[in-house]
Ligand code: SF4
């Protein structure tokens with residue numbers, strides 16, 4: 001049987017390809033013989049050298065089994081696409097149960113289903129004749145690609161300044177792959193777009209970072225990314241296990257997030273399992289700035305992400321300041337944010353609580369924005385002054401000569 005439909009394919013634009021090898025080593029193709037249009041390479045190429053092409057084609061139909069029922073789907077598509085054609089829905093927001101696909105680049109494993117009995121990512125795996133797919137993964141240990149641990153002497157935006165200024169190792173950190181945003185200047189893109197490393201269970205990651213805590217004699221245990229929150233089952237299990245392994249009051253279980261999917265019920269659950277240090281980075285005050293910084297073109301989605309991030313800051317400040325050390329991050333580069341907007345951001349935070357720590361990151365040229373310049377220390381000091389004038393008491397700026405704090 002055959003089926004006529006519209007299919008997307010990705011091809012290399014040789015005029016832009018820098019032969020960097022990223023698509024062979026880090027974000028690899030899981031269907032090299034027939035493009036499934038998964039777009040993983042399209043989003044991850046650091047030189048924007050992949051083009052999408054849509055074509056009407058007649059394709060063979062394959063027989064698969066999903067949750068015990070037989071279906072026919074066209075060849076040359078992903079498991080996720082096949083499930084969508086059958087009627088399954090994937091959400092962008094992480095869910096406790098059900099299907100979600102926040103990154104679509106193979107990093108977060110949130111979209112994983114059981115394929116012929118093994119957990120695998122539906123967003124990048126090509127469909128095959130006779131495949132047996134099960135969508136209920138609640139009995140499985142979730143997986144995620146993890147980098148690190150490594151020791152850190154400055155930590156992240158929510159690492160308390162009292163520790164940052166010590167000038168020795170203060171935290172150990174892991175970084176998880178996959179992000180729901182598409183920042184053209186992604187500051188950690190080799191982790192964010194990694195779909196080729198072997199994934200870890202939450203307990204393996206928790207055990208490993210705990211071992212590093214002991215080895216380096218620190219209290220901070222951070223998880224950053226990529227975006228940690230987009231695989232909710234994995235993250236909750238990770239923090240629960242981490243708290244079990246680090247029950248002492250000194251242990252600072254630190255989540256570094258863009259905040260875009262940190263809904264109040266998610267925050268409640270994180271605090272309940274032991275997370276006591278949260279950094280949120282709303283990327284700006286205005287939706288236009290958010291869209292430019294994050295590469296999210298869908299305005300409605302951008303508005304939802306931005307408002308969720310700001311609401312997360314307020315929710316934590318209103319409900320958990322006795323149990324959670326909160327820090328707010330702000331990316332700065334004059335190319336995408338004016339000092340007026342910096343002042344707007346400062347006002348918004350100061351109205352919530354002027355004592356919240358704010359850490360401004362000097363976004364440097366990388367990934368697809370190699371044309372920008374890293375802000376100078378004096379530009380960063382100007383940003384610091386603007387924020388302090390709004391009433392904020394703890395402003396830290398990251399500069400090329402180190403962190404400068406209150
Ligand atoms: S990642 Fe992009 S620029 Fe690098 S080799 Fe592949 S297509 Fe070329």
Ligand code: SF4
Nearest residue numbers: 029035036038039041
């Ligand atoms: S990574 Fe996905 S979109 Fe890119 S060539 Fe492979 S199958 Fe096609």
Ligand code: SF4
Nearest residue numbers: 179181183186187226
């Ligand atoms: S939010 Fe962070 S990890 Fe995600 S794309 Fe932007 S810079 Fe990269």
Ligand code: FES
Nearest residue numbers: 103104106109123
């Ligand atoms: S959505 Fe498939 S790995 Fe993230």
